[in-house]
Amino acid sequence: MRRSLLFRFLGLSLAVALGAVVATAVIASYSTTEQLQGELQQNAGQLEVDGQIYGELSSYAVNHSGWSGVDKEVRRLADELGRRIALTKPDGTVIADSARVLGAAPELPSVPAATIDARNEGAHVFTSAVQSAAVTVAPASGAAFPTSMVRTAAFPPGYSWGLTAKEKDERQVLAEQAKTCLTAEGVESQVSVTDGAPMVALDAENVDGVTVRQVWRPSLSMATFGSASVAAGGAATPSAAERCVPKGLYAPSAKAKLVNDDEFRRASACLTTAKVPFTPLTDTDTGLRTVSPKDQEKVPAQFFECSTQARSQAIAPYVAPTAKLYLGSKSSFNVFSGEGMLRTAATALGVMLIAALVMLLTGRRLVRPIVALTGAAQRMRNGDHAARVPVTGKDEVARLGHAFNAMAESIQRSDFQRKAMVSDVAHELRTPLANIKGYLVASEDGVVPLDGELVTSLLEETGLLEHLVADLQDLALADAGMLRLHPAPRDLSELAQQVVLAHRPAAETAGVTLTADVPPEAVVSIDSARMRQALGNLVSNAIRYTPTGGTIVVGVRRVDDGYKLTVTDNGAGIADEHLPHLFDRFYRAEQSRSRSTGGSGLGLAITKHLAEAHHGRITVTSKLGEGSVFTLWLPLGT
Structure with missing residues (x-):
């Protein structure tokens, strides 16, 4: 059985497409590999730069309720790092673009480098103040320190989030008071500012004999310092720091408390609706509230969904909406330039040659029955109603051939019926007309007298004619769809x-x-x-x-x-x-x-x-x- 014409066309298209894809893949892989190798050699530190851009813009999103004013930050980063930076809304509307001049800019890359989503990615930062503080280690002298020598514990980035200028000034006063107290206790300390928030760092000596500076919070325990509890000027015990450093120095901002209250309310309502058992907790140092699952060993997935959703919804009014980050210029590669032109031309010629050969081989087989149909149709147009086409197979062309033969058979039968009908109508009309004419001629010649009997006979013949004409009229109206x-x-x-x-x-x-x-x-x-x-x-x-x-x-x-x-x-x-x-x-x-x-x-x-x-x-x-x-x-x- 011959395959379907549809499948043959599909196979032909796939064959040509496969050849084109293979050729394109060869060109693209060869040429792109060369270009990527050159780019990697020229931009060895590109990933680190891009990470810095992403980090700073993410910080901007966390600390601002919108993207208004981000243009200055984008241009500053672009000037410092020598990289084109663009931010767009999810629908593609440009928020800021360092390459835009007088409202025009080069086309953006086809794919964003990253998505900045402060509502989801940074949601945890506003409720983690109840967790452990960080110990950021740096040389006491303030000199440059190798990156491998810096260790960071789980410091909650939400600690300094949302502080107003007044709150920062108040914490600066508390930090200075803590430093004065620590000096009186014989503990060396330093007041530093991170993300605009004052912090107190204690000088201590770690296990390798290197003097380091450690940021301390009231919730730090002795175990947090470990062997680094001895300072250069005396014993840097947590008890001295606890006496000197007030809790208010590291308390969350008023805005953070509002977010925390909203988050706690949403999470509690969601878990209650989902019937997930939980325990409300309140941190004694910060006053922040959170929820904890009743069963710590088997925490249902609904608990995490409610927590994440509550945080995202609570933060939304205070952070910038989601934006797409584009770095660099348009992601394009022109294979028709330079050395790639010859390879492209040769490959295109090969694909076209293959496609032409396939089309010639399969097209002749496809066209042959269509040519036969055309010839038969022309013969029918010239009056040969007996024209037929040979049909083999069961595909679409074969069905077209059967339909043509059926149509030709119907036309031939209709033509025969038409001729037979004309002959029958002529015969039916001829008989009564011949009778009427014969009687009238005979009467005119005096052979048959024109009496009542003859008139009656003539009326009968006339009635037959009238009946036949009426029947023909009814059929004509029915054929025309006008039989009312x-x-x-x-x-x-x-x-x-x-x-x-x-x-x-x-x-x-x-x-x-x-x-x-x-x-x-x-x-x-x-x-x-x-x-x-x-x-x-x-x-x-x-x-x-x-x-x-x-x-x-x-x-x-x-x-x-x-x-x-x-x-x-x-x-x-x-x-x-x-x-x-x-x-x-x-x-x-x-x-x-x-x-x-x-x-x-x-x-x-x-x-x-x-x-x-x-x-x-x-x-x-x-x-x-x-x-x-x-x-x-x-x-x-x-």
Whole structure:
């Protein structure tokens, strides 16, 4: 079985795409490797610089409620570090760009270097003041100290967050008082300022014999200092520091307390709603509150979700919103410059050659049946309705070929029917016209007297012509969709009895018994004139083909979805081979065209159109020698 045309096109596209991807990958990997090697050699310290930029801008975000005024900070960092710096909102709106001049700037890199999200990344800094203090170690002399000799404990960065100028001045006074007290206790100390907040550092000697300076807080225990409890000028015991350094020196700011209260309230409400057991805690030194899980060994995930969400929501009004950080210039690499031009051209030529070969091999096979279809269509246009195309396979082109052959068969059959119809119409019109002309010529020559009997005969022939023309007009209107109906509620039982009454004289003349078998009432919306015409055609046919002594019954019966009008006779019946064509125009099961039995050949075709115009249908069952049953079904909603 031949594969689907869709899959063949898909395979062709994938083959070309694969070749293009492989070629692009070769060029990109080779050229990009060369460029990256050069960039790494020229920018060995780039990561450290970028980390510094990220850190300072993150600190700005933590300490400001918005990005207003960040332009100065961005330009300062760009001038000091020689790096283009740009901040944008998540939707791409530029907040600040060091490369922007008079409102214009080079295009940003395609991917941001980092995302600054103070609400989530820095949320913990505002509630960690209850944790342990840090011991930042540096030489007592203040000289440069190797990075490997600096150790940092878990210092809460939220300690100095949110301090106002007044609060800083108050802490400066407390720090100076603590230094005076420590000097009186014989402990060397130094007042320093970190992030704008005063701190007290104690001079001590560590285990390697190096004098260092340690930042002390009231919550520090003896174990925190360890062996570094001996100072150059005496014993730097925690008890002396505890007596001299007031708790207020390292107390959280008023803003930090507001955030802490909001965070504690949100976390408590979330955990209560989630039914997670917790314990509220309050730090005695700072007054900050926090929540702790009841079960320290199995902490549910909901506890961490509530805590994180509460911190982020509490901080949001006090920190800058999320921003994207772009560093450097546009991330682009032009493979069509310099040495890459030749490699690009050669690779593109190779891909095009492969694509051309694949298309030639597969395209010829795809085009061949289409060419055959085109030739057959042209032959049909020239009048050869017998034109057909050979069809093999089961793909889309094969189905198109089958459809074309079916269309050609239908056109040929319609053309044959048209010619047969023209011949039949000519024959049907010729006979009465010939009779009328013959009688008139004979009367004119004096051969036949123009008496009442002749006039009656001429009127009969004229009536046949009129009936045939009326039937043809009805069919033409039905074909054009202009057969108009005027539906109204009508009793089918009454209509059937009217048809029986109208055709009873003809039935008696033919020696046939015509009766009606109808219910008391069967109301449906129909065009009574058209439906009487359709039922009359069926009764006329039944009378014509029922021998003397036969019976015809017109019935009306209710079914689930409508009504059935039936015309049942015990006449000669119809052979099975004639049943599929019985409703075709001018078709007769009895081919003799006898005037004793043959009508115009249009009655059943008209009846079929009338039934379909009422959204119904007509069917027939018959058996030779036993009779026929014509059934006209009408829906209730007609």
